[in-house]
Every structure is written in structure tokens, then in C-alpha cells.
Amino acid sequence: MANSKKKCCQCGNYFRNAEVIRTLIGMICNKCLSDRAIFSQDEPHKTIGRKTGKDTGKKKMPHRRNFGQIKSVPELIKLLTKCFNEFIRLRDTDENRAGTCISCGKWLVLGHFAEAGHFIPSTYSAVRFDENNVNLQCKRCNRHLHGNLTEYEEKLRIKIGNEPVDMLKTKKHNKVKWSVVVLEILIDQYKAKVKRLRKGKTL
Secondary structure (H helix, E strand, C coil): CHHHCEECCCCCCEECHHHEEEECCEEEEHHHHHHHHHHHCCCCCEEECCCCCCEEEEECCCCCCCCCCCCCHHHHHHHHHHHHHHHHHHHCCCCCCEEECCCCCCEEECCECEEEEECCCCCCHHHCCCCCCEEEEEHHHHHHCCCCHHHHHHHHHHHHCHHHHHHHHHHCCCCCCCCHHHHHHHHHHHHHHHHHHHCCCCC
């Protein structure tokens, strides 16, 4: 029965508990994890000579969709940060690319001192990519006023409610160890979200 199994957040199929793994983005089945992690296998990959059609004996890295050469966790975090921050800026602005700073209420336009500002600092990995924790913010509040957090919290509670804000404060203490597979999945997801949001903007 479906309710006695776990649904994979990638393929949408249901699996027994032993066939799925809980990650930061939800339950993922072993097959989806294997498909994304296949690049890390150590078995040799050979190429064929263009002219002779013979085995050249050279090793070739397996193809990795969307990510080119193998990247380290820090490199993937940097790429995810770029995609995630762009999503936040697009999410919090209208079709004319305008929005207001979460802290001071100043009107902002994409590309003109409009930033993605964290309520709880990004040094807390458990909430670094939490959509409730990051909102459109002006450069002055985000950088010069170190987040302007008193005003930020007041406006955030109005925007999303008291319970989600309190949950962020509790969640920040969780320990998170990023993996290549989870980071790649998140990057794919936020690239898709950015693409969808761009369609409705006057860019």
C-alpha cells in the first residue's frame, strides 16, 4: 500500500523503507541516487579512436548531466548559492522586476542593489538554503547594517507568521553535511525554478 511506503521526491514512485534514503530535500530512492552518483564509480571508461575505430585505451570520465567536470562540494555550494539567490530575487519581485526590502521597505529593482539577504546567517548550514530564511533585501540593510535584523525579524513574522520564524531559530542548530548528490539535485531544482520565474519578468 502507498501509505506504508515512502515516495521518492525525484521519480515520484513509492518504495519500502529499505529502498529509500532521507535527505535534506526529502526521500530519494536508491535508483535515483545511483543515477546521480554513477560518475563516482572507479571502473575504467575507454574511448574509441575517431579514424581507426579501435580502442585507444584512454580513460574517459563518465558523463555528468549539467555539471561538466566533476566538482567538489565547496564548488557545488558556490554554484547552488548563485542559483538560489537568483531565485529569491526573482521570487520577491514583480513582473516589472521591482520589489521591497524585507527590512526597511525600500523599493528595489533587480540589478540595482537588490540582494538575497539571510535572516539567520548563511554560516548556519541547516538554514542556508531555506526559502523562509532568505528574502529580497537592499544592499545597505544586508551589508552595511549586517542584515538589519531587528526590522528583518519583525517584517518576516508579518510575512510568514510566528511559527515558521521560530522553527528557523530551532532548525539553525541542526548539523548538516552536504553531499555531492544532494547539492546537484538542489542545483537542478533551483535552475528550473529560476527558468520558470524568468518567463514572467521583463528581463
